[in-house]
Each structure stands twice: as C-alpha cells, then as structure tokens.
Amino acid sequence: MAPGVAVVSVAVAMAIGVYAVAVIDGIAGRLVAGAGRRGVGVVLDPPRTVVLLLMQRRHRTERADAQGWALAPALLGGLAATGLAVVPVDRGTAVADPGTGFVVFATAIAFVMIAVFLHGWSPNSLFPLIGAYRYGAQALSLQIPFLLAMLATALPAESLAVMDIVEAQGDVWNVVRQPLGLPIYLMVGVGVGFWGPLNLPDGADLVGGTSAEDAGTDRLAWEVARAAMLFAIAAMGAAVFLGGWWGPLLPGPVWMALKTLCLLVVMVASRHLLARVRIEPFVVACWAVFIPLALVNIFVSGALLL
Template sequence: MMRLSLPVLTPLAVLGLATMLTWVERRLLGLWQDRYGPNRVGPGGVFQAVADGVKLLFKQDWVPPFADRGVFVLAPAIGMMTVLLSFAVIPFTAMGGIAGGMNVGLLFILAMMGLGVYAVVLAGWASNSKYALLGGMRAAAQMISYEVFMGVSLLGVVMAAGSFSLRDIVAAQGRVWFVIPQCLGFCVFMLAGIAETHRLPFDLPEGENELGAGFHTEYSGLKFGMFFIAEYAGIILVSALVTTLYLGGGLGPVLPAAVWFTLKTCGMVMFFILLRAALPRPRYDQLMALGWKILLPLSLLNVMATGTIMMLRATTP
C-alpha cells in the first residue's frame, strides 16, 4: 500500500514543500539582512505562502494576443513535469523513492534536466517579446553549458561507486562521504546546480534590472505560478541530489534514514538561500567564462585524478 501511494504523495509533497519554501526563503533573507520578512498573515507570516498561492490561482490567466498560444501554454507544463519526474528516482528513504533502485537513476535525472531547457526556450520564443526571447536565449546557453560541467563533475562519483544507481551511490559512501574524496567535483556540481536552476547570483535569464523578468515576462496567473514553483522545486531537487551524491544520503547514526536525508537536504536549501543574500550577480559573459574556462578544466581534472587513484589502487598489491 505504501509503495502504491508514493507516486501520488511524492509530487504533492514536493509541490507543498516548494510553496512553503517561498516563505522560508523570505524569512531567512529577512534574518540575514537584518530586516523584517513576512510577518502579518498567520503566526510568523507562515500563511503568506498560502495567500500567494490563492492569489495566483484566482488571477486572470491571460495569454497575449501576439503569442503562440499552444506553445505558450505548454512551456510551463514541461518545466513542472521534468522537475517532478526527477524526484521519482531520489532515494529519500532506506527503501528508496518511487524508483530509487533504478540502475540508471542518475542518467534519468540528467535527461530530465536536459528536457527542462525546452520549457524556458519555448516560453521565450512563444511569448513573441524581445525581453522574453533574450531571457530564453540566455537560459538555453546557460543551462546547456552548465549541464556539460555538471555531467562531467559526476563522473568521479560514478567511477568511485561503480554504478549509475543513486541507491548504490549512497551505499558506496558507507565509510566516507564522497564530499571528501570528490571535493573538487562537489564544488563544480554545486556551481553548476545553481546555474541550472538559474538562482541568484546566476539568475541572468530573468535579471529584472535588464530583462524585466526574462523568459516569463508575459506570463501571469497559474502559468506564472508553475514556473515559480518549478524553480523552488528545482532548488529542493539539486539539494537532494547533493545530499545523495556527496553527503551520504540517508546514512547517519541513530536516526532513521528519512530524517537524516531531510536534515541534510534542508541544510543545502539554506545554503542556496544564503547565496542569494550574500553574493552579487555577475555579468553574463563572466558567468559563461567561469564555466568554460574554469569549471570544465576542473571537472576534467577531477575525472583524471579519480581514474589515476583508482588505477593505482587496483595495481598495488
């Protein structure tokens, strides 16, 4: 019965957590920046996220007359679908998730992230707006580029674990978490994850000071809400991936695996929010140069070092 309910409960839980994360982020930003966050609606402003969600549901769902209506409506659905499908292979308990034991789970997530590019590209193109088109073009270049560095940075983890299964990768960290031997790959993956979810300071596809709102400039109502929630769900996804790949997943003493997984993931989410409070946004050319000139060589160096160490261990009597 539990296994049957997971395909239903997991997407609902992710959507609920992503909605509440909007409130958590605003409260933490207020704390770190020495100002008030939302504090009027409910105790500590906790119902502010609910109020925002209700407002989005009842706002006019408008499609610009100059937009390509079919593609315009399809784009946010693609973005939401790819993020939710990625959670199917996350092993958030000792038994795994919906398909936590899939032998190509890591490849499945990378494939879903690749399909997520279509959401922002189609949104920018279908809007028939210059600001949206520029945001879509930036998002395509940024996401596709950083997916390369993300994939290469993960090769060291796959080599060390000997599997693409996320559950096997967690099991391989029984002695030491991969964040220690794969510290270089961890740093590259973190930066690539921030760029992949286009979060501050890498939110150039939707930089409000130059693009209005980027690829979702023309969106309103529920369709804007789908983009909005998909971005916060992406933060949870990348944090869960970091926990699974580098922080031992649910491994830990005394407490159940699900509790350890939740604590580690929440810590990574708070780190994402802290970056927004602490770092300025770079120029777009600086972002792309960081990826191709620094992160790509570092990720290749990590693969070479991992392969060399594994070969030396195999040949040492």
C-alpha cells in the same frame, strides 16, 4: 511501488520542497534586509500569494503561442518530478530505482533548457525572448560541468544506479572523497534552477525575462516548477555527495531530509547574498575553469580508485 503511490509520493515531496524553498527564501530575505514584519508572515505569505495568483487572470499577448506557454511550466515541473523520483530516501526506498538512475536525472537536467526556451519563446514578446536566447548560452555552458561533477560520484560505486552511489558512501561521503565535486554541483545547480546570481533568463535587467508576461496561474506554475527543480537538485546533491541516508542515531530518511534542507538553504540563500553574474565572463569561466576542474575531479577520483 504502485504507480498511484509513486505519483502521490513525488507530488507530496515536491509540495513540501516548494514550500520549503518559499519559506527559506522569505527568512533569508528578511535577515538580509535587516528588519520587516516578523513572525507568521514568513510562513503564511507563500500560501496567500498562491491564492492571489489563482485569482489573478492570466495575461495574453498578441499572437502568443498558447500551447507552448502552457506547456513550458508543465515540462519544467515534470522534469523536476522525474529527477526527484530517482532520489532514494532510505536504503531500498525510492520511487524509482532503475539501474540507470543517474542517466534519468541527467536527462531531466538537460531538458530544462527546452522548458526555459519554450517559456521565453511563447509569449511573443521582447524580454521573454531575450531571456530564452540567454539561457541557451548559459545552459550549454553549465550543464557539462554539472554532469561531470555528478558523474564522478558514480566511479566509487561502479554503478549508475543512485541507490548504489549512496550505498558506496558508507565509510566516507563523496563530499570528502571528491572535495571539488559539491561546490561545482551546487554552483551549477543554482544555474540549472536559474536562481539568484545565476538567474539570467528571468533576470532583473530583463524585468523578469521569460516570465515578464506571466500573470496568475502562468506565473504560479512557473515559480512552483522552478522551486521544485531547486528541490530536486538539492535532494540529489544530498544523496550523491552527502551520503544520503547514512548517519548515526537518527533514522535514514531524517538524515536525508536534513541534508537536503542544508543544501537547499545554501542554494536559496545565495539569491540574497550574491550579485547577478555577468553572462559573458560566466560562460568563459564555465568552459575555461569549471569544465577542466570537473575533469580533474573525475581523473583524481578515478586514479584514487585504481
């Protein structure tokens, strides 16, 4: 694929994904709240808010690290784009299909911690800094089960190329083959996207955490990057667990879009359904429960293949 086409396709996919996150969030919020303005507000409020944030001036704190502050959302957005680029849309159709696609995605996920820490460090302010520290503890604990759950899907395909992982799900999807995988992946995916119950770095108890000092385009960029990351995680989940383009009647890309949407709804709606987790029990649960579970998942998947 020509570089220009690749960049444009990823940008378009991200824009659609970010908008989908905003709309799903709006609908889920209104359903849970039980009333409120219905109709066009849900679809029009996100673009209106974007324009409002473009008009709002950025906020500056004393002796902030300006470069870091600007770089953090760009890094997070870039990581989301990198992750998204290796997700195949149809057989033979992906922006990039390296033999190590899985490793590329895993690396992007691992770097999210750097983006969040940088974002919290840069404003030189209390709540962002606490959020940054907190995400260090959170991310270290949850990225291992996340990647282990994903790694198990490479076993049946005997390949680290995402295209091969999807191809290997022709007769049975990985969600059936490895029932533990998808729940672990989704739960931890919510944490990697620091969303809803696992939004600890930008939590309500820190009145916004790493983004507490953000205004205008800073806030817009951060929110967009985070939504793009959620979308990338949902798309990859649809590819490696729900069989990607496989499905009857409809064309492959439509199946891929529907499955991604499905996972996105589950992840985004969690924000309105589940309370913020407590970090300490969560970290303990990651090490004591989810990592062993993810390992069991890998061993069982491997044993079944022998």
